[in-house]
Amino acid sequence: MTAPRPLHDRALDNLRYIRQTMERAGSFTAVPGWGQVAVGATALVAALLAARQPTPELWLATWLGEAVVALGIGGATMVRKAFAVNDPLLSGPGRRAGLSFLPPMVVGGLLTVALSRVGLWQALPGTWLLLYGTGFVTGGAFSVRIVPVMGVCFMTFGAAALLGPAAWGNWLMAAGFGGLHMVFGTIIARRYGG
Amino acid sequence: MARQGVARKTEAVERDVARARASAGPRTAELDRLIHERVRLGIVSALAVNDSLSFNELKALLKTTDGNLSVHARKLEEASYVTCTKSFAGRIPKTEYRLTGAGRRALEHYLDHMEALIRVTRQG
Numbered sequence: 001m002t003a004p005r006p007l008h009d010r011a012l013d014n015l016r017y018i019r020q021t022m023e024r025a026g027s028f029t030a031v032p033g034w035g036q037v038a039v040g041a042t043a044l045v046a047a048l049l050a051a052r053q054p055t056p057e058l059w060l061a062t063w064l065g066e067a068v069v070a071l072g073i074g075g076a077t078m079v080r081k082a083f084a085v086n087d088p089l090l091s092g093p094g095r096r097a098g099l100s101f102l103p104p105m106v107v108g109g110l111l112t113v114a115l116s117r118v119g120l121w122q123a124l125p126g127t128w129l130l131l132y133g134t135g136f137v138t139g140g141a142f143s144v145r146i147v148p149v150m151g152v153c154f155m156t157f158g159a160a161a162l163l164g165p166a167a168w169g170n171w172l173m174a175a176g177f178g179g180l181h182m183v184f185g186t187i188i189a190r191r192y193g194g
Numbered sequence: 195m196a197r198q199g200v201a202r203k204t205e206a207v208e209r210d211v212a213r214a215r216a217s218a219g220p221r222t223a224e225l226d227r228l229i230h231e232r233v234r235l236g237i238v239s240a241l242a243v244n245d246s247l248s249f250n251e252l253k254a255l256l257k258t259t260d261g262n263l264s265v266h267a268r269k270l271e272e273a274s275y276v277t278c279t280k281s282f283a284g285r286i287p288k289t290e291y292r293l294t295g296a297g298r299r300a301l302e303h304y305l306d307h308m309e310a311l312i313r314v315t316r317q318g
Contacts, residue, residue, distance in 0.1 A: 008315035011308040017232070018239045018305070025240035025247070025255055 023092035028143040030087040030094065033189025035077025039070045040181030047174030056121040060112075063128075063173070070177075081194055093142040101139030104131040125169035126162030129154050129176045144192055150184040228273050229304050233258055233266040238301050241276060241293035249289040267291060275300055 046066035053059040082089050089098065108131040115123050133154025140147030157176040161169050229235055236256045240247055247255070253263050270276045275297030279290045293301075 006315070007311055011311040011315075014230075014235070015305070015308050015312075018235065018301075021236045021239040021255070022243045026243040 026093050028087065028093040028097040028139075029085055029192055030078055030082035030089065031143055031147055031188055031192070032074065032077035032081045032194070033185045033187070033192065034194055035074050035081070036181045036185025036188065038073050038077070038185075040178045040183075040185060042066060042069050042073065043177035043181060044174055044179075047170055047178060050173075051170050056119075059170070060116060060121070060124070063124075066177075085193060097139040097142040100141065101135040104135040104138065107131055122166035122169060123162065125173045126158050126160075129158030129161055129172065131158075132177075133158055144188070146184065146187060146191070150180060153180050153184075228269065228275070229300050231266065233262060234270055235304075237263075237267060237270060237291070238275060238293065238297055241291060242298060242301055246279075246290045246292045249291070252291065270297065 043066055046062055046069075050059045050062040050066075053062055079089065081087075082094065088094050108128055111127050111131070112124060115121070115127065133151045133156075136151030136154060137148045138151075140149075140151050154176055157172050157180070161172040161176075164172070229238055233256060237252060240252060240255055249260075249263065249267075252267070253260065256263065267276065267278065271278050273296075274294055277292045277294055279292070281288050281290070
């Protein structure tokens with residue numbers, strides 16, 4: 001016959017079960033709305049600058065520079081919001097959202113190198129928009145419902161960039177990384193606290 | 195001596211539980227039993243961090259069967275801890291659950307209760 005478990009252990013076990021259930025059921029709400037608006041604004045500037053570049057290499061460098069700036073703004077505002085709403089980034093839904101968002105970004109980086117090497121510059125806008133959108137669809141499964149919707153919009157713009165004329169590429173990037181970020185960022189900021 | 199220590203610890207636990215019950219109101223004994231069951235505790239905990247969850251979302255989250263979830267959700271509904279809304283998404287029936295104020299308070303009291311037990315047993 002097994003001895004009954006002490007009261008203390010059972011209480012701890014119950015508290016652990018509640019915490020784990022809440023973590024599994026919860027959504028990652030630290031998506032920074034105003035941060036996305038700022039990223040959208042810098043993307044519009046980048047699109048204007050990129051359109052004036054004389055070579056594809058300089059066009060690529062402009063957008064890569066924008067990616068670094070966007071990463072900085074997005075990362076900093078996300079950490080700030082996570083602290084403000086007490087939403088941990090490294091555990092629970094935050095961790096799952098991050099891990100789901102990451103693979104499409106890594107693939108995007110690798111494809112950028114591969115496509116640039118063979119001079120397929122015109123494929124880059126569609127590839128970036130599609131994979132960025134995929135990241136929001138997969139990561140957004142653990143976040144508020146508007147995030148995967150935003151991902152689908154990015155993917156639609158990406159498909160248009162891949163299948164449409166090459167001249168559309170830079171402007172679809174402006175509409176996607178600029179316009180979509182600003183529109184969805186404003187909605188997220190208003191509905192989900194910043 | 196040891197027996198006196200155990201008696202003191204038991205009295206302290208009873209005092210904490212009585213305090214938790216007193217703050218929760220007259221129905222706490224029933225509330226404790228209702229919420230203490232694992233599936234029901236899971237339903238209430240999951241709804242505490244969501245505006246609403248569908249039957250299928252709860253089923254997947256708690257890894258339980260239709261019948262089991264249905265029985266436990268109904269008990270919580272009868273106690274007014276959750277509300278249940280049935281609708282149609284196209285032709286597919288959809289059942290959505292929400293936590294009520296009474297359900298949220300019951301979860302808070304349950305958490306207080308567990309913490310009180312841990313505190314008292316640690317002091318001993």
